[in-house]
Amino acid sequence: MTSSIPAVVTRMAEGSALQAVLLDMDGTLVDTEGFWWDAEVEAFAELGHVLAEEHREIVVGGPMSRSAAYLIQATGADITLPELSALLNAKFTERIEQGVPLMPGARRLLAELAAHQVPTALVSASHRGIIDRMLHSLGPENFALSISGDELERTKPHPEPYLTAASRLGVDPARCAAVxxxxxxxxxxxxxxxxxxxxxSVAPIKPAAGRAVVGSLEEVDLPFLRSLITIVH
Incomplete structure (x- = not known):
């Protein structure tokens, strides 16, 4: 699939400035942010600690290494970072093996992008093993490629994940819409x-220049995504 991307991008560029759509996974396409928090709460309960709700907004959306390190420091738990990361991944995996609910509008949006041959990448801070399991629910055929947090030197909030996705697709980041x-x-x-x-998903995000804020993916379709890209080459 990846080898066909340049031709697809050329065809898309003729009718739209949008070259590709780059999508986050947890909390964006799949309703799993609660799964991660439940795994963290359970793990720390076993270690004799209660996680305060205030910690949730700090760890949401970040890479495992950052979230785990923060929670160890905040609680003083007697566990190493590698041990906690392995424990959290195991508990999260147990939960997703029971089934992964997609966010409202996710399947319809992926189908629309695929039908119009829009190059699409999954860009996540989760580890490769988690992503590969999620792809069974999301449909691997819906993505030209996927980027995982443990395969990069720097992950979110650093720009490397999105820069890497755009580079591998052969597109300009300024002509990509990210969700x-x-x-x-x-x-x-x-x-x-x-x-x-x-x-x-968990914490509010304010609108800003170059950023649209919506209530759910039900509000997002291809014309909407194309409207975000104003660069003309």
């Missing part, structure tokens, strides 16, 4: 130069 649910992801995509659609 995110957290401030961490929005920062990553905007710093990379993408126009962003924010669909807040």
């Amino acid at each position: 995110e649910d957290t401030a961490t992801g929005v920062t990553s995509a905007e710093t990379a130069g993408c126009s962003v659609v924010a669909v807040p």
Whole structure:
């Protein structure tokens, strides 16, 4: 599939400035942000600690390493970062193996992008093993490629994930629309130069220049995404 991207981009460029759509996974396409929090709460309960709700907004949307390190520091739990990361991934995996609910509008949006041959990438801070399991629910055929947090030197909120996705697709980040649910992801995509659609999941996200904020993916379709890209080459 990836080898056909340049030709697809050429055809798309003739009718739209939009070259590709880059989508976050947890909380954006799949309703799993609660799964991660439940896994974190359960893990720390086993360690003798109660996680306050205030911690949730801090860890949401970030890479495992950052979230785990923060929670260890905040609670003083007697566990190493590698041990906690492995524990959280195991508990999260247990939950998603019972089935992963898609966010409202996600399947319809992916089908629309595929029908119009829009190059699409999954850009996540989750590990490769988690992404591969999620793709069974999302449909691997809906994505030209996927980017995982453990395959990059720097992950969200750094722009590297989105810059890498655009580079591998052979497109200009400034002609990409990114869809995110957290401030961490929005920062990553905007710093990379993408126009962003924010669909807040846990914490609110304010509108800004080059950023649209919607209530759900039910409000997002291809004409809407194309309207975000104003650059003309």
